[in-house]
Amino acid sequence: MVHLTINGTRVQATEGEMLLTVIRRMGIDIPALCHHEAVEPFGACRLCLVEITKDSWNGWKGYVTSCLYPVENDLIVNTHADKVIEARKTLIDLQLARCPNSPEIQQLAAQFGINRTSYEPKVDGDNCILCGLCTRICDQMGFAAISTVERGHGRRIAPPLDQPPPDCVGCLACALNCPTHVIPFTQAGDRRTIWEKDFELITCSRCGRKTITREFATALSKMRGIPESYFELCDACHREDTAQGMGRIAAWSRREEKAS
Amino acid sequence: MTHRFIVTPNLCIGCRTCELACSFRHSVNGKPGQTRIFALPGPVREMWVPVTCLQCEDAACAKSCLVDAISRNEQTGAMEIDQDKCVKCMACVAACPFGCSVHDQQHNMIVKCDLCGGEPVCAQFCPTKALVYQPVDMPKPKVVA
Numbered sequence: 001m002v003h004l005t006i007n008g009t010r011v012q013a014t015e016g017e018m019l020l021t022v023i024r025r026m027g028i029d030i031p032a033l034c035h036h037e038a039v040e041p042f043g044a045c046r047l048c049l050v051e052i053t054k055d056s057w058n059g060w061k062g063y064v065t066s067c068l069y070p071v072e073n074d075l076i077v078n079t080h081a082d083k084v085i086e087a088r089k090t091l092i093d094l095q096l097a098r099c100p101n102s103p104e105i106q107q108l109a110a111q112f113g114i115n116r117t118s119y120e121p122k123v124d125g126d127n128c129i130l131c132g133l134c135t136r137i138c139d140q141m142g143f144a145a146i147s148t149v150e151r152g153h154g155r156r157i158a159p160p161l162d163q164p165p166p167d168c169v170g171c172l173a174c175a176l177n178c179p180t181h182v183i184p185f186t187q188a189g190d191r192r193t194i195w196e197k198d199f200e201l202i203t204c205s206r207c208g209r210k211t212i213t214r215e216f217a218t219a220l221s222k223m224r225g226i227p228e229s230y231f232e233l234c235d236a237c238h239r240e241d242t243a244q245g246m247g248r249i250a251a252w253s254r255r256e257e258k259a260s
Numbered sequence: 261m262t263h264r265f266i267v268t269p270n271l272c273i274g275c276r277t278c279e280l281a282c283s284f285r286h287s288v289n290g291k292p293g294q295t296r297i298f299a300l301p302g303p304v305r306e307m308w309v310p311v312t313c314l315q316c317e318d319a320a321c322a323k324s325c326l327v328d329a330i331s332r333n334e335q336t337g338a339m340e341i342d343q344d345k346c347v348k349c350m351a352c353v354a355a356c357p358f359g360c361s362v363h364d365q366q367h368n369m370i371v372k373c374d375l376c377g378g379e380p381v382c383a384q385f386c387p388t389k390a391l392v393y394q395p396v397d398m399p400k401p402k403v404v405a
Contacts (some may be wrong), residue, residue, distance in 0.1 A: 021263040022355070028358075036344075036345075036347070037342065037344035037345045038306065038327040038329060038344075038345040038346070039327075048280035064268045065369065081267075136360055137347055138328070140326070140327055141326040141327060141347070142326055158328045158356070159298070171349040171350075171351070172348075172349065173347040173348070176298060176347070176348045176349075177347050177348070202354070211350070211353070211354045212349075212350050212351065212354045215356065216349075216351065216354075219342070220324050220326075220351055220354075220355060223326070224324055224326075225323070226323055226324055226355050227304070228318055230354075230355055230356075230357050231354050231355070233359075234354075234364055235353050235356065235359035235360075235363075236359060238357060238358055238359025239298055239300060239311050239358065239359035239360065240300060240358075240359075242300075242309075242311045242358045242359060242360075243298075243301065243302055243311050244302065244303045245309050246302070246309045246311070247269055247271055247302025247303045247304060247309045248302075248303050250268070250269035250270050250302065250307065250309070251302075251303065251304050251307065253403075254270050254403060257403060
């Protein structure tokens with residue numbers, strides 16, 4: 001157990017935990033765009049910046065991204081110090097310059113009182129903040145279908161060689177978890193298209209509802225040994241079957257009880 | 261694990277109070293959530309079966325979760341979804357052979373029965389004891405024919 005002080009409150013934390021996790025658990029609201037508990041912290045957006053100090057540091061203060069800073073004994077953390085707010089404002093101002101049309105970034109900027117970026121807004125850009133959350137989630141799930149390509153100004157997220165990615169299973173985890181919802185996908189009937197790759201959605205053989213993609217189901221069976229027959233029905237039809245099965249057992253036990 | 265959750269379909273009258281209780285217990289910001297228990301018609305006339313997570317030993321939901329967001333709460337014995345870790349890929353919804361991992365469309369999250377952290381409200385509200393949550397050494401509720 002580690003003991004530290006956050007905004008004047010003494011708190012306990014487990015060794016190895018990151019500051020941001022502890023701060024969020026306390027219900028303190030600090031922004032973070034690239035953070036997700038499912039993946040290793042990355043520190044791309046820098047918005048979770050906090051001020052840290054210790055009594056033994058003789059007044060020295062440090063500014064660190066809390067998602068990447070492991071908890072330490074006797075650490076004194078200030079999540080809303082003036083300098084921290086100022087730094088966060090600059091950061092969100094820069095994000096707004098990069099993605100002037102992103103509703104999520106606009107909303108966040110508005111919370112900091114920024115309605116227009118003080119830098120030159122990018123005209124031809126998309127709304128991607130290049131935090132790499134999509135690629136990290138894809139890697140974590142074991143597919144690694146997309147990655148960041150090129151360096152510097154040209155840096156972007158793309159499948160290999162800008163071709164439909166062979167390793168993508170169309171699970172949509174990248175698109176659904178993107179902080180600025182910038183990854184396009186379409187879904188109509190039993191087809192789903194993402195990263196320009198076309199997928200067939202499994203149709204429930206009883207009610208016709210669409211579930212996950214055929215490729216995702218195959219991958220799950222291969223990676224985790226789940227029988228492919230599990231994926232033939234949708235969840236509602238599975239429940240119906242469960243009710244029928246449990247009901248038959250109940251009817252049998254009622255007959256047994258009456259007989260005895 | 262000190263308690264067990266017992267479902268007795270022969271006592272269920274299909275009033276669906278359990279569904280309501282569950283929905284309200286799992287409200288998010290005042291909005292009722294998706295129920296994790298479903299009172300469904302059984303194979304015989306006038307028979308109802310409350311279907312909810314069986315907290316399987318070798319659970320398909322946990323196996324299918326590629327980010328390991330589903331794990332067992334050792335205190336209650338329930339398989340729980342860590343909402344912060346969930347990436348909403350729907351793998352568990354598709355993989356559960358009992359259909360007890362569901363997508364809450366209202367709040368856009370994947371949900372399943374977590375035994376309310378050790379005091380399931382469905383059992384508290386069930387008027388006929390079709391659902392009970394009791395110490396393991398207590399006898400099962402009797403069905404009076």
